[in-house]
Amino acid sequence: MALYNIKVNGSQHQVDVDPDTPLLWVLRDTLDLVGTKFGCGVAQCGACTVHMDGNAVRACSMPIAVVGDKEITTIEGLSKDGDHPVQKAWLDHDVPQCGYCQAGQIMSAASLLAQNSNPSDAEIRRAMNGNICRCGTYTRINRAIKSAAKEM
Ligand code: FES
Ligand code: FES
Numbered sequence: 001m002a003l004y005n006i007k008v009n010g011s012q013h014q015v016d017v018d019p020d021t022p023l024l025w026v027l028r029d030t031l032d033l034v035g036t037k038f039g040c041g042v043a044q045c046g047a048c049t050v051h052m053d054g055n056a057v058r059a060c061s062m063p064i065a066v067v068g069d070k071e072i073t074t075i076e077g078l079s080k081d082g083d084h085p086v087q088k089a090w091l092d093h094d095v096p097q098c099g100y101c102q103a104g105q106i107m108s109a110a111s112l113l114a115q116n117s118n119p120s121d122a123e124i125r126r127a128m129n130g131n132i133c134r135c136g137t138y139t140r141i142n143r144a145i146k147s148a149a150k151e152m
Contacts, residue, residue, distance in 0.1 A: 006067050008033070009077025017064055024048045024059035027074055035075035035103050039132075046131030049104035050074050056111035058130075075103040078110055086110045089148035097135035105131045109145050117152040119145070 001016050008031060015030050022041075027033045027050070036059055039047030043061040050059045051073040078084045086109045089095075096102045105128070112119060112127040119127065124145050133141070 002065075004064050004067070005069075006064070006072060007069065008072045009074060015064070019063060019065035021064045022060050023050070023062040023064055023067060023072070026064050027059060027072075033074050033076050037100055037103055039101070039104075044130075044132070045101070046104040046108060047101050049107040049131065051107060051111055054111060054114055056108045056127075073107075075107060078107065084110060085148040085151035086113065086144070088151070089144040092147060093140050093144040095137055095140040095144050097133075097137050101131060101133045101135075102137075105133065105137075105141055109141070109148065113145070113149055113152050118149055 002019055004015050004017065006013055006015065008027070013031060015026055017026055017030065024036060024038060027036050036050055037047040038060060039045035041060045043058040046058065048059040049056050053070045079087060086106050090102070090106060108128055108131050112124065116123060121142070124142055128141065
């Protein structure tokens with residue numbers, strides 16, 4: 001075990017875990033931030049997507065030892081009242097079906113729009129490519145991202 005100081009959703013946390021512990025388990029098990037989901041565990045499904053210094057990363061494959069002083073944002077910290085443009089568009093377009101993949105989808109979409117406020121269909125496809133939805137909500141996701149882009 002080792003002590004790590006990490007910044008999550010604007011707050012500093014000290015955690016005592018093994019160096020190879022994935023960030024996902026620190027978020028879920030140590031910090032009780034269970035909005036970030038476990039899907040494949042091998043960086044293939046996107047369910048565990050969080051932001052690291054604003055970039056979408058897979059928390060299941062990110063050892064805590066490499067986080068350092070980078071800022072982590074989870075779905076719980078994306079906005080204060082769930083009113084980020086992407087979250088509002090998700091509601092407007094009724095995107096989720098079972099909901100399991102959706103925190104990861106929203107975090108990928110929010111990161112994309114922070115870096116490119118007017119993405120083309122191809123750019124959306126590329127940015128969202130690593131987020132799998134078993135319920136097949138892709139059409140609504142695409143529509144919601146375009147609508148959120150207008151609010152960014
Ligand atoms: S759980 Fe991390 S990508 Fe699937
Ligand atoms: S909404 Fe069910 S997996 Fe995406």
